[in-house]
Amino acid sequence: MSFFGFDTSLPRDRGHPAMAPGFSQATDHFAGLSNADDDDDDGIDFEDTYDGLGDKLDEKDDAFNDETFGAPEEAIGKDFDFHGATARVADAMEEEHEVFNRSARNQSVARVAAAPTQPARVEPPTHVPVLRPDMSLWGSGPATTPQPEPQPDPTPVVPPVGRKILSLEEVEAQILANNEQKHQSSFQQPPAQAHQLPPQHQHTPPIVTPQLHQYPPPQHDLHQLQSQQFPARIQSMLQRNQTPPQVQHRQIPEQHPGGVPLQQQRMQPVAQPLHPSRNQYGMTNHVPTPQLQKMTEAEKARFLEEESKRLKRNHKIAQLARYNGLMTPADKNFITRIQLQHLVSINNAEDNANEDFYYIVHSAIRARTNPQQPLNQFAQTYLFRQSARGRNRQQDNHLQRMEQQVQRAVAAAKARPKASQLVLEGSLGKISFSNVKTPRPMLNIKKSDTSGGEPIRRTQRSTFSSADRKSLLRAIENVYDALLELEVHERERAKLPILMPDQQPQQAHVEWSTRRDQLVAKLWKETKIMEPIDPMSTATHPFIAILSYSKMKRAVQRIFRHLDPEQRVTVLTMIVVHLDILDVVKHGVYLPDETQLPSAVREEIEMFAASVLPPLLGYVYEAPLSIVIGLLGILLERVDVVAVSKTKIGLAFLTMFSSRAEIVKQAGGAPENELQQWQMMYDRLFDSLQGHWMECFPPGMFVDDVYVWQFLASIAVGANMPQQQALVSAVKDRVMENVRASKTLPPELGAQKSANVNLFMRAIGLDVELLG
Amino acid sequence: MLFFLLQTLVDHEVTIELKNDLSIRGTLKAVDQTLNIKLDDIMVLEEAKYPHLAAVRNVSIRGSVVRYVHLPAGTVDTALLEDATRREASNAAAAKGR
Numbered sequence: 069m070s071f072f073g074f075d076t077s078l079p080r081d082r083g084h085p086a087m088a089p090g091f092s093q094a095t096d097h098f099a100g101l102s103n104a105d106d107d108d109d110d111g112i113d114f115e116d117t118y119d120g121l122g123d124k125l126d127e128k129d130d131a132f133n134d135e136t137f138g139a140p141e142e143a144i145g146k147d148f149d150f151h152g153a154t155a156r157v158a159d160a161m162e163e164e165h166e167v168f169n170r171s172a173r174n175q176s177v178a179r180v181a182a183a184p185t186q187p188a189r190v191e192p193p194t195h196v197p198v199l200r201p202d203m204s205l206w207g208s209g210p211a212t213t214p215q216p217e218p219q220p221d222p223t224p225v226v227p228p229v230g231r232k233i234l235s236l237e238e239v240e241a242q243i244l245a246n247n248e249q250k251h252q253s254s255f256q257q258p259p260a261q262a263h264q265l266p267p268q269h270q271h272t273p274p275i276v277t278p279q280l281h282q283y284p285p286p287q288h289d290l291h292q293l294q295s296q297q298f299p300a301r302i303q304s305m306l307q308r309n310q311t312p313p314q315v316q317h318r319q320i321p322e323q324h325p326g327g328v329p330l331q332q333q334r335m336q337p338v339a340q341p342l343h344p345s346r347n348q349y350g351m352t353n354h355v356p357t358p359q360l361q362k363m364t365e366a367e368k369a370r371f372l373e374e375e376s377k378r379l380k381r382n383h384k385i386a387q388l389a390r391y392n393g394l395m396t397p398a399d400k401n402f403i404t405r406i407q408l409q410h411l412v413s414i415n416n417a418e419d420n421a422n423e424d425f426y427y428i429v430h431s432a433i434r435a436r437t438n439p440q441q442p443l444n445q446f447a448q449t450y451l452f453r454q455s456a457r458g459r460n461r462q463q464d465n466h467l468q469r470m471e472q473q474v475q476r477a478v479a480a481a482k483a484r485p486k487a488s489q490l491v492l493e494g495s496l497g498k499i500s501f502s503n504v505k506t507p508r509p510m511l512n513i514k515k516s517d518t519s520g521g522e523p524i525r526r527t528q529r530s531t532f533s534s535a536d537r538k539s540l541l542r543a544i545e546n547v548y549d550a551l552l553e554l555e556v557h558e559r560e561r562a563k564l565p566i567l568m569p570d571q572q573p574q575q576a577h578v579e580w581s582t583r584r585d586q587l588v589a590k591l592w593k594e595t596k597i598m599e600p601i602d603p604m605s606t607a608t609h610p611f612i613a614i615l616s617y618s619k620m621k622r623a624v625q626r627i628f629r630h631l632d633p634e635q636r637v638t639v640l641t642m643i644v645v646h647l648d649i650l651d652v653v654k655h656g657v658y659l660p661d662e663t664q665l666p667s668a669v670r671e672e673i674e675m676f677a678a679s680v681l682p683p684l685l686g687y688v689y690e691a692p693l694s695i696v697i698g699l700l701g702i703l704l705e706r707v708d709v710v711a712v713s714k715t716k717i718g719l720a721f722l723t724m725f726s727s728r729a730e731i732v733k734q735a736g737g738a739p740e741n742e743l744q745q746w747q748m749m750y751d752r753l754f755d756s757l758q759g760h761w762m763e764c765f766p767p768g769m770f771v772d773d774v775y776v777w778q779f780l781a782s783i784a785v786g787a788n789m790p791q792q793q794a795l796v797s798a799v800k801d802r803v804m805e806n807v808r809a810s811k812t813l814p815p816e817l818g819a820q821k822s823a824n825v826n827l828f829m830r831a832i833g834l835d836v837e838l839l840g
Numbered sequence: 841m842l843f844f845l846l847q848t849l850v851d852h853e854v855t856i857e858l859k860n861d862l863s864i865r866g867t868l869k870a871v872d873q874t875l876n877i878k879l880d881d882i883m884v885l886e887e888a889k890y891p892h893l894a895a896v897r898n899v900s901i902r903g904s905v906v907r908y909v910h911l912p913a914g915t916v917d918t919a920l921l922e923d924a925t926r927r928e929a930s931n932a933a934a935a936k937g938r
Contacts, residue, residue, distance in 0.1 A: 410873060545926070548922075548923075548926055549926065549930060552923055552926060552927060555923075622919065
């Protein structure tokens, strides 16, 4: 088709040139591998391994090699003259080597450096030398000689850092001063050197001082080197370093007075433009360096000032930012989350009747009971509270802001459609998001007997005839809950507006009072004290049953405060009625053999005496005589007095009644019929106890029998003559025993014993002394 | 709640028994939400067994390694503590029921 008769077919259509080597022959995969012709013993002959492709290479296509790869100016031989090239710079390297060895810091490095150069000399291992790179080993070209200079820098950088800025300023001042002397046109050098020197420039200001020691000696050598092929970069580098030192060490130029000033003068303009253009962080100033000399005096001064300020600021930033980047964003989020949780929990602790509240009460009560440090504790408490509130206000602001942000984020998330399921490639099945934290609950299949048991339990609670421990304890807890509510409510009373004596109760007061009554009623109900007494039933009365627990005994004391007089007398009556059923009385009777009650019983007795008796006592001592008479009557009728009298608690009750009655009698003002009634009661009591007086005493010699004597005393006070005689004759032996013992015993015990007896004796009108 | 209880004991002498059986007596100086405890002027109960703490004056103990805190008996008002626990239990029950 071609106009000129060319072959217009494309190369790929042309097919392989059949005449070209390697294209017409069938590929022989095993060319060169067959050992059929081998007669040699070794497996592979080198000649046979040549696969012949090199011979088949068409040399025609090499015509453009020079253009592609670049023609070498001279032939690249296979031999490189290492020694020759090194020899050319050997002197310079030797000088640098010397200088480095002479540096004050590393004397030992010289030895390390010496050892490789003199391998024959074996060095005694006196100490481990500081491992520094040996300069002569690494100096193979001009490009690497700048490296040794920064390396001594790290340690010298540290000491003069404090003086760095000052020296910088000095240096700048000096340079600017010198700038006016000479104005050489070596500008082409600064741009060339500027970009080559950045890595070292950071160190040059700090190494101003130490390099003094290093470079003065090579100065005269550099003279020689300058004429050699020594690269211009190193030359200027060294000379620039020498220029600053001339400020501090004037004696050094004295060594080579001729050479140095010449050098310095020549090199000042070289160094000076470079020096201010870089500071410690390689930050160039905005003024291009060549223009520095064109600025006026005032501008230069201002510029210097700015420079120094900037350097100071950068130094401070460096100090502050030295430890930046230690925490990842993930760490920061973690810490923030913990702080938020803390904020939230502290904030929530402000709720009334919550932990914080109890802490306040706790510490307040403790402070009250610790008179040693009341002020400290109070101050701590109140300050803490106030500061917590103040802090919480700030926290509230932050919290509110954060809440808003959270709300915004939630709204945004809701608006965005969210995948409810996740299906991963290759996994079998879907992962549903919403069910992960709220899994589908399992079916609860209750067995039939438990479902039948619940109604039974309910009826039990209503009749409260069960005496099992759990329900009793549950009842006590209910009592406590009601009690706590009541107490909290009482505390709120202080928050009500103060009522003046004449004012009508305000709305708030009225509400408070109604609420209080409600709570008291609830409390009353919980004590189960109003449960009817069923004489036929064998089960214990619920109130008495729960009273057998010390928890309840302690609670009674607190409950009493809230009860009105009628309720109190009810409590008292209930207890009296069941006096011999009370655990403390029931178990308080000494068995024939034991001299001491079991410790558990003793504890219960103590608890009862400490917590239940006092409020009852307080009530009884305020009670009118009629109440006392009535109570004693009930006691005598329903209770086995003899049995009761054998116990401490029982005797305590009897003592309570009789002493109160006597007080009322002696105070006078009691109506006549009541007195008669009392007398009747008394006689009945006396008669029932007659003959059992001695049984009142606890067995054993050294027991505490104060209460017995107290009881006897209270009885004796009301006794008439025959009764008294009966009393005396009954306990006579005991009295004598005690008196005798009190004389033989050590003083305290003896005194106590005689005092006890005296209680009784005085009641009769006698005295221990009379007995002798 | 334990945090607040311990906070009432600040400046009292307590003995902390750790889970590694080390017992340290000292003045309770600080306690935080996770019941980390800082003690001042400490004395280790079995000194011979733990000589490495001989020169230590103040310690900061992570809350999770404490087994017991032995309190002086008189510093805790048991009745109030009972009330506080009841209150907390009822609150927790109410919260759970909600």
